[in-house]
Structures are given as structure tokens and as C-alpha cells.
Amino acid sequence: MNKVKNVIICGLGAIGTIYAARIADAGNINLKILLDEERIEKYKTNPTVFNNKEYSFDYITGDYCGFNADLIIIATKNSGLMEAVDAVKNFVNENTVFISLLNGISSEDVISSVYGFDKVLYSYYIGHTSTRQGRSIVHDGVYKTVFGEKDNQQLSKNVLKIKEFFDSTGIPYEIPVDMDYSRWWKFLVNVGYNQASAVLNASYGVFQNSERANNLAINLMQEAADLAKAMGVKNTHQLIAQVLDVIKTMLPETRTSMLQDIDAKRQTEVGIFAGYIVESAKKYSIPVPYNKVVLDIISAIDEKNAL
Known part of the structure; x- marks a missing residue:
């Protein structure tokens, strides 16, 4: 078995930086950060600071030659997925493995459609939200x-x-026996609490203390669980209860990543949450009224913020 020595991270946002900093601190790994020319110049001028430590990473574009990646970590926004998939083509070889830390339930399928299922592992990030300035x-x-x-x-x-x-x-990592169930569990977290927080302008503390707010998240999640069951995921009746157990432990003042996007007037990823549910539910004739309404509301917020 070949060891991982050469690593590429695509994207250096909040999550990508967590992994880049940890890998850089570990040493003995040849780490490259794949970005476009504009971002490279920006980051060289204004380096990344993570937990008060400045990092000068080795930045490359897709034109870089002579680097065979053992591991490629996709940590862009979903809007940048296809660009990232195309940009890494020069670095993929027979031993390359992909993991995607993107939100949603479909990025692995996108990567696999280009490079094959044998190179892609299902994966997701779960943890406390970063704060960024x-x-x-x-x-x-x-x-x-x-x-x-x-x-x-x-x-x-x-x-x-x-x-x-x-x-x-x-x-830190976990390898669940049933990864399909596990990734739908994470999807429910985003569908329920990211979206409800965006509509209500609410931190986790609101959901921990307001029954009505929490019920909105639960109704959004129930529609996702119904879809998961129709798509063949096992034990979907356990999904919501397990999400609720985790939400109870979240820091009350923490704002979800989607709400932080709205705060900063960035476009949200509602299309891969409610948008995915609304579109996929048509195939199974599953009613998803809560996600339909939330899709309209958050899409309107995105349109307003883009003006």
C-alpha cells in the first residue's frame, strides 16, 4: 500500500484552512494548495492566519507540472466544484484518492463521473464552525x-x-460501518439547521430554547429523511433523533455556515440542500412543502444580497 506523501487541497476557505494548517504543522508531507492566479496573488500579499499563526503555503495553479498527488482534498464551495475537478487533472495518477469536504450529498458523484468511483471515498467534515475576519x-x-x-x-x-x-x-476521523446512513445524517443537519437558521437569523441557542424554531428544522429534516428512505438508505427513522442529540451540544452563540454566508452577503448553497430535495422528490412523488418554501425564501435573500 502506497503511503500518502503528496497532497493537494483545492480551496482555502474556513474548512480547507483547518486541514492545510494541520498537515503543514505535521511536516513530512508535500502539500500544495490549488488556487487560481488571482487568489494566489491575494493570499501571497495577505497570508492566511489560522489561530494566530501565519502560514505561507505552497500555492499552485492547474498548469503546474511534475506533481503526482496521492490525496486530493476538495474544499471549495459547491459552486467551484466543477472548476476544481477540471483543474486537478494534471495531478491525478493510478494511486490518487479523492475526498470531498463539500456540503450536500452529490459531490462524490460529480468527481467519480470524471475520474471513476475507484478513486473517490465518501466523506464529510463535522465540527464547530470557524469564525473568520x-x-x-x-x-x-x-x-x-x-x-x-x-x-x-x-x-x-x-x-x-x-x-x-x-x-x-x-x-481526527471516524469510519462508520454504514457511510450512506452517516452522510445522510450530516445532510439532515444542513437541511434542517443551516436552512432554518438562515430564514430565522438564528444561532444554535435559538433552536435549543425555542420549540417553534426547532420544529421548523425538524419539519425540513423529516422531508429529507423521507427522501433518504425512498432512495434506499437504511434506518432512516433514527436520523432526526441523532441530529437532535448533537444540536443540544452546540455552542449557543454559534451561527451556522449558511447564516454566516448571509451575514457576509455571500451567495448560499441552498441549491444543494432544499434545491436537491425539491428536485429529487419529484422522482419519488414525495411532498416536500417546507423545503419548497425555504428554497424560495433563501433564494430571494440571495437575489437581494446580489443587488
Whole structure:
């Protein structure tokens, strides 16, 4: 089994920076950050500061030659996924493994359609939200990478390869037996609380203390759980209860990533949450009224913020 020595991270936002900093601090890994020319110049002029430590990463564009990636971590926004998938083509070889930290439920399918399912592991980031001011990012270190094949009763060579890499770099991780269930669980968190927070302008503390606010999130999640069941995911009746257990532990003052996007007048990712549910539900004739309304509301907020 080939060890991970050469790593590319696509995107250096809040989540990408968490991984870049941890890998850089670990040493002995050849780390490249793949960006466009404009961002490279911006970040060289105004370097990334993570938890009060300045980092000068090795930035490359897709035209860079002579680098064979063992691991490619996609950490862009969903709007940048296709551009990232195309930009890494010069670095992909027979041993390359992809993990995607994007929100939503479909980025792995997009990557696999270009490079093949044998190179892509299902994965997601779960943890406390970072706070960001310019190029300065602060994070409390509470997170993990959940990853694996769809079924991990027996670990594949790619899972073992990434497991060893995470062990060596100190990146927290979990390998669930049923990855399909686990990634839908994360999807429900986003569908319920990211979207409800965006509509209500509410931190987690509001949901912890307001029954009506929390019920909005639950209704959004129930529609997602109904869709998951129709798509063949097992044990979907357990999803919402397990989400609620985690929401109780969140810091009350924390604002979700979608709400932070709205605060900063960035476009949200409502299309991969409510948009995905509304579109997919048509195939199964599942009613999704809450997600339809939320899709309209948040899309209107996005349009307003783009004016």
C-alpha cells in the first residue's frame, strides 16, 4: 500500500484552512494548495492566519507540472466544484484518492463521473464552525472527518491508506460501518439547521430554547429523511433523533455556515440542500412543502444580497 506523501487541497476557505494548517504543522508531507492566479496573488500579499499563526503555503495553479498527488482534498464551495475537478487533472495518477469536504450529498458523484468511483471515498467534515475576519480564521479544534466506502464492514485499501495518513498527521476521523446512513445524517443537519437558521437569523441557542424554531428544522429534516428512505438508505427513522442529540451540544452563540454566508452577503448553497430535495422528490412523488418554501425564501435573500 502506497503511503500518502503528496497532497493537494483545492480551496482555502474556513474548512480547507483547518486541514492545510494541520498537515503543514505535521511536516513530512508535500502539500500544495490549488488556487487560481488571482487568489494566489491575494493570499501571497495577505497570508492566511489560522489561530494566530501565519502560514505561507505552497500555492499552485492547474498548469503546474511534475506533481503526482496521492490525496486530493476538495474544499471549495459547491459552486467551484466543477472548476476544481477540471483543474486537478494534471495531478491525478493510478494511486490518487479523492475526498470531498463539500456540503450536500452529490459531490462524490460529480468527481467519480470524471475520474471513476475507484478513486473517490465518501466523506464529510463535522465540527464547530470557524469564525473568520478577512484572512484570519479561528477554530477551536473540535471537528472530525467522517469517511469511507459506502459499506465499511471490511476496510478497503483506499480507506486504510487515508486512515494511516490521518493518524500520522493527527487529523481526527471516524469510519462508520454504514457511510450512506452517516452522510445522510450530516445532510439532515444542513437541511434542517443551516436552512432554518438562515430564514430565522438564528444561532444554535435559538433552536435549543425555542420549540417553534426547532420544529421548523425538524419539519425540513423529516422531508429529507423521507427522501433518504425512498432512495434506499437504511434506518432512516433514527436520523432526526441523532441530529437532535448533537444540536443540544452546540455552542449557543454559534451561527451556522449558511447564516454566516448571509451575514457576509455571500451567495448560499441552498441549491444543494432544499434545491436537491425539491428536485429529487419529484422522482419519488414525495411532498416536500417546507423545503419548497425555504428554497424560495433563501433564494430571494440571495437575489437581494446580489443587488
